[in-house]
Amino acid sequence: MWSSLAVDVLLGNLFGLVLLYHAESACIWILKFSSDITNELLRSGCVWLMGVPAGFKLNNELAEVLGMISLTAIQIWSTIWIFLVSLFLYFIRGLAISGIIFGVTIPAALIIDLIALATLHVSTLHWLISLLYSTQIQALAALWRLFRGRKWNPLRQRLDSYDYTVKQHIVGSLLFTPLLLLLPTTSVFYIFFTIMNTTISLMCMLIEVTISFIHATPYIKIFLWLVRPRRFPSGIWFEIVSVWSGGIDSPRDINSPSEKLQPGKGLTGEKSSVVVSFLHSNFLTVGQIVMPHYNKVLSGKPRTLVATAAYGVLTGRRIPSSIGTDLPTFPWMLISYKEYWRLCRDSVLVCYRA
Incomplete structure (x- = not known):
């Protein structure tokens, strides 16, 4: 436990000093990167989708509406971001100082929050498009069940037979045709913003997994293996x-x-x-020593995450933005701080009497 804390503080000092020394350069690079992503990728991508993307013939009216909503949201966020640029340098320096004082975990968490805040317009647009896409998919599925004479039973969680009237079939046909023809336009916008949002989520997951590996690495075991490998x-x-x-x-x-x-x-x-x-x-080799700790951190979560993400992409549901790794459990996570320090004091006194 103490070795993990020491490595965390050491990496935090290294990260903080480097970032504090290059604060202005890092600020300029981040702002330029954010501007390029907004202008070259988001705006140009929305304009491209409003035309004939990859040769697909989309519904012009719906594509223009979705494109104008996206461009308006991007422009509003760009205007707000201009006012935050003057404070960004102070945030970078505060990030470096927090790394020096508290270790590398605090800056990593703040960086994840900064990424979520800087890409709030992307996540908002993805949520709106996914809501439209999932509603359209559910409506098409319900209408398809109407044509087959089937109805979903929510109590027994199954499909039962049902006799629909002629009027219901006519209304269903009138709704099914436009929804099906508008689905490619909605799908193109949904795929574009899903790719953007998934890339952002993968960046946050990568930072989370890196911090988890830093805390899960058994530094004492590695040191003992280097000094006396016969102990393993x-x-x-x-x-x-x-x-x-x-x-x-x-x-x-x-x-x-x-x-x-x-x-x-x-x-x-x-x-x-x-x-x-x-x-x-x-x-034992070094890999055999550290792999059980890394396997405990992940514990089959990547496979579950991929399955959940694939199901969410196909149905328009929310995609997980965190992998949820199992970090090592420290004593202060299970008991109060007063009880923890009382146990430490009693242990020292017992050793002193012995």
């Missing part, structure tokens, strides 16, 4: 040097197929009285 055995094996049989010392090559040692007998088939061998031990 992974199995033993015997090296038979010679066999004393019938008063003759007859060393043999036990790896030879014709020189197999039979139970209770020597290598020549005679009764053996003494077998001279050396006991050797295998040692």
Whole structure:
């Protein structure tokens, strides 16, 4: 635990000093990168989608409405971002100072919050488009069940047969046709903003996983492995040097197929009285030491995350923005700070009396 805290503070000092020394350069680079993403990617992408993207013929009216809403939201956020530029340098310096004082975990969390704040317009537009897309998909699915004479039973969670009237079929046909024809236009905008939002979420997940690996790495075990690798055995094996049989010392090559040692007998088939061998031990590698800790941090979450994200993309539902890694549990997470320090004091007193 203390080694993880020490490494966290050490990395925080390294990150904070470098960032504090290059604060102005980092501020200029981040602002330029944000401006390029907004102008070159978002605005040009929305204008491209309002035309004929990749040769697909979309509904002009719906594409213009969605494109104008997106461009308006991007312009509003760009205007707000201009007023925040004057305070951005102070935030960078505060980020560096927090890393020096509290360690690298605090700046990492603040960077994730900064990314979420700087891309608020992208997440908002993605939420609006996904709401429209998911509603359209659900309506098409319900109308398709109407044509098949089926109805969803929410109590038993199954499809039951149902007799619809002629008027219901006519209304369903009138609604199904425009919704199906407008689906490609909505899907193109949804795919574009989903790619943007997923890229942002992957950046936040990468920072989260990096911090989790920093805390989960067993630094003390690695140090002991470098100093005394014998403290990490992974199995033993015997090296038979010679066999004393019938008063003759007859060393043999036990790896030879014709020189197999039979139970209770020597290598020549005679009764053996003494077998001279050396006991050797295998040692764990660094990968074998640290991989159980890394597996505990992830614990099958990437597979679940990919399945949830794929289902969310296909149905228009919310995509997870955090992988939810299992960080090591420290004592102060389970008990109050007064009880924790009382236990520390009692432990010191017991050691002193002993």
